[in-house]
Amino acid sequence: xxxxxxxxxxxxxxxxxxxxxxxxxxxxxxxxxxxxxxxxxxxxxxxxxxxxxxxxxxxxxxxxxxxxxxxxxxxxxxxxxxxxxxxxxxxxxxxxxxxxxxxxxxxxxxxxxxxxxxxxxxxxxxxxxxxxxxxxxxxxxxxxxxxxxxxxxxxxxxxxxxxxxxxxxxxxxxxxxxxxxxxxxxxxxxxxxxxxxxxxxxxxxxxxxxxxxxxxxxxxxxxxxxxxxxxxxxxxxxxxxxxxxxxxxxxxxxxxxxxxxxxxxxxxxxxxxxxxxxxxxxxxxxxxxxxxxx
Ligand SMILES: [Zn+2]
Numbered sequence: 001x002x003x004x005x006x007x008x009x010x011x012x013x014x015x016x017x018x019x020x021x022x023x024x025x026x027x028x029x030x031x032x033x034x035x036x037x038x039x040x041x042x043x044x045x046x047x048x049x050x051x052x053x054x055x056x057x058x059x060x061x062x063x064x065x066x067x068x069x070x071x072x073x074x075x076x077x078x079x080x081x082x083x084x085x086x087x088x089x090x091x092x093x094x095x096x097x098x099x100x101x102x103x104x105x106x107x108x109x110x111x112x113x114x115x116x117x118x119x120x121x122x123x124x125x126x127x128x129x130x131x132x133x134x135x136x137x138x139x140x141x142x143x144x145x146x147x148x149x150x151x152x153x154x155x156x157x158x159x160x161x162x163x164x165x166x167x168x169x170x171x172x173x174x175x176x177x178x179x180x181x182x183x184x185x186x187x188x189x190x191x192x193x194x195x196x197x198x199x200x201x202x203x204x205x206x207x208x209x210x211x212x213x214x215x216x217x218x219x220x221x222x223x224x225x226x227x228x229x230x231x232x233x234x235x236x237x238x239x240x241x242x243x244x245x246x247x248x249x250x251x252x253x254x255x256x257x258x259x260x261x262x263x264x265x266x267x268x269x270x271x272x273x274x275x276x277x278x279x280x281x282x283x284x285x286x287x288x289x290x291x292x293x294x
Contacts (some may be wrong), residue, residue, distance in 0.1 A: 031195045046279045048096075058072075060072045103126070109132070156185045162191050163190070194286070203220070206218050227267055257285065277286070
């Protein structure tokens with residue numbers, strides 16, 4: 001083969017491999033890699049529709065889409081939106097981008113991980129998309145909203161059809177006030193998708209010093225009994241999980257994490273192992289969210 005042609009093919013392959021983030025790894029190097037899934041698999045990003053190779057650890061903070069950078073736990077929240085499209089319109093969409101049903105929705109996302117591609121898709125797909133942050137310091141956002149500041153909240157009465165609040169509540173001392181205010185900002189029939197780290201078998205206040213990677217203090221360790229708090233403010237609240245029956249493998253998760261749900265299975269929506277695998281929703285013991293209706 002012509003040497004130039006060979007070089008061109010090699011360059012193309014290198015770039016393609018770089019783009020799709022494929023790299024070699026071994027379980028002995030990183031024990032977080034799940035035993036549940038074969039290593040050579042493809043993931044469909046349920047936000048932008050990109051298909052990419054499963055090439056990083058099977059954890060809620062990894063499996064980033066090479067196009068829009070959505071990670072596993074974000075795709076759990078997007079799956080909740082796709083489920084809602086089906087519930088309201090009877091239309092089964094594969095991914096968020098170009099889901100026409102969302103063109104009338106007003107959406108608020110609290111402290112999102114910023115990505116230009118994702119932001120553009122949000123703006124093109126939703127009727128109105130607003131990203132907020134507590135102090136505009138940690139995250140790039142459109143507006144400052146402190147979820148416990150009544151002046152901030154009072155600007156948005158019944159303003160949003162959908163609020164996505166992910167990994168925020170554990171950093172707010174008065175989280176119940178924040179829940180009440182999230183309810184206040186939802187339009188009638190509106191939907192809150194809430195994610196918090198669920199590590200415990202029951203609610204545990206953090207009385208020691210605990211910080212997340214971006215140096216924000218943590219005040220609460222939540223469990224599925226957060227459903228009881230959601231009941232105080234919302235007309236209906238459901239826990240969403242990837243699976244319910246499996247062996248917990250992550251060392252940071254309490255072994256009794258699912259006890260509350262096992263006793264209240266009617267309050268639980270199970271996405272299932274297949275869907276979790278195809279959409280790359282991460283390890284089953286960290287694949288969860290809450291949905292709550294006004
Ligand atoms: Zn994507």
